Amino acid sequence: MFDYLAIDVGSTYTKLRLIDGATAVAAAEVPTDLEDVGRGIRRGLEALGAQAGAAPEAAQTLASSSAAGGLRMVAMGYMARVTAKAAMEVAMNSGAKILEVISSEDPLDFRVQILKEIRPDVVLLAGGTDFGDEDSLLENAQAIVQSGAGAMVVLAGNEAAQPRAADILRQGGVRFVRTQNILPTIHDLCVDKARALIHREFIRQIVKAKGLQTLTDMLTDDRVVPTPGAVLLGAELLAKGDGLREGLGPLLVVDLGGATTDVHSVVPAYEGLPKEEVGLIVASARQVSYRTVEGNLGMRVSAGGILMAAGARQLLRRAGPGDAAMEERLHAYCARVEAETASLPENEEERLFDRLLAQAAVEIALKRHAGHFTDRADPVMGTIPGTPTGRDLRGIGTVVLVGGFFAHSGPAEGGHIIESAFSRRGISLLPERAGRILVDRGYVLYAAGLLAQKAPEYAFSLLEKSLS
Helix, strand or coil: CEEEEEEEECCCEEEEEEEECCEEEEEEEEECCCCCHHHHHHHHHHHHHHHHCCCCCEEEEEEEECCCCCEEEEEEECCHHHHHHHHHHHHCCCCEEEEEEEECCCCHHHHHHHHHHHCCCEEEECCCCCCCCCHHHHHHHHHHHHHCCCCEEEECCCCCCHHHHHHHHHHCCCCEEECCCCCCCCCCCCCHHHHHHHHHHHHHHHCCCCCHHHHHHHCCCCCEEEHHHHHHHHHHHHHHECCCCECCCCEEEEEECCCCEEEEEECHHHHHCCHHHHCCCCCCCCCCEEEEEECCCCCCCCHHHHHHHHCHHHHHHCCCCCCHHHHHHHHHHHHHHHHCCCCCCCCHHHHHHHHHHHHHHHHHHHHHHCCEECCCCECCCCECCCCEECCCCCCCCEEEEECHHHHHCCCCHHHHHHHHHHHCCCCECCCCCCCEEEECCCCCHHHHHHHHCCCHHHHHHHHHHHCC
């Protein structure tokens, strides 16, 4: 009987780690079978057992998943900047990805049209401090009904207006759940209850995926953590320490996956900031933990998204002069790996394509995650050109690289990609260079995140032994 079995069902691969004595004693990775994810899990268990030389039975089985891609979420509120900040906090570990933030500042017909076009899985309906503005919450509830979007609504606005908003949703046949106002007073951001409700919806939807019942039947506590949330929990443990040992301090995690590129930053020094300094708008971004998910940047499922964001010709220029024929081969390669997500480069040119795709995805994702020096005056925000705004990462000392590309590349490849991104930072608030670069070659950061709340000292030891 081993200590833990940690399973991550990803959009491209299903990863299994058998852990004993705070060491990953066996590891298996098999292509995720999106037709029946249970088949992939069973194949992984067979591979794990063959490697361990014993049945992969563990005292506790824990799991994360991103196979369903996360809930598609739209946030609605009173003021766009405040709603955006609150929505990011709510989505942090809940399994949701924010597709749009709309507010009472937008025309009503625009709000309705956005909901019709996106057809989100869930709408975070916020707006107004308690006993403050009521009109926005009621108007947005009516917009949801009018759109016929079919989303589940988390009603988390002004508590005085919630009963009337609930009546509007109920009469419109909209499924909803009420919870605490995420902004009860002007300096309070209370997102835990809304986050828990959205995570519950994530679990409800993920179990509907064919074969995922296989996974939930194995679990110790019936909890499937969204993969980005598990990685963020592992990053927080690594940065802060386990209570007995000091952590590594401020750090960045770059998780380059097949479908998305996720960037996590943890700045423990922000933990003691007063609420007024943390701020209620995205421009401040001084929370301890922060995550951005680039859903169109991935090495396989979203390879074409990297081409669209970076430009094929500009991408090839990073490696020297290219020609039209090479550009066509790059497009063909991206089309192939999108269709056959388990495929690997077959020659030196395709290995170059993979390196260029990884470099572009990381640089774009880092720049979108970081703040920047503003280039214009904003009297509302009180900024002038040259004012730092957003997430300031210039003090980051450690970068942790996660994902199959980094795990299987040579020891210098990941460092080269990060240093290249930092050297091309432009007006972004990225470090000039990385003090320390660690690679999660055994892909255990997600497993440490799953363990972090149950056994932090054990999880920290696992990271110490595994990151290189």
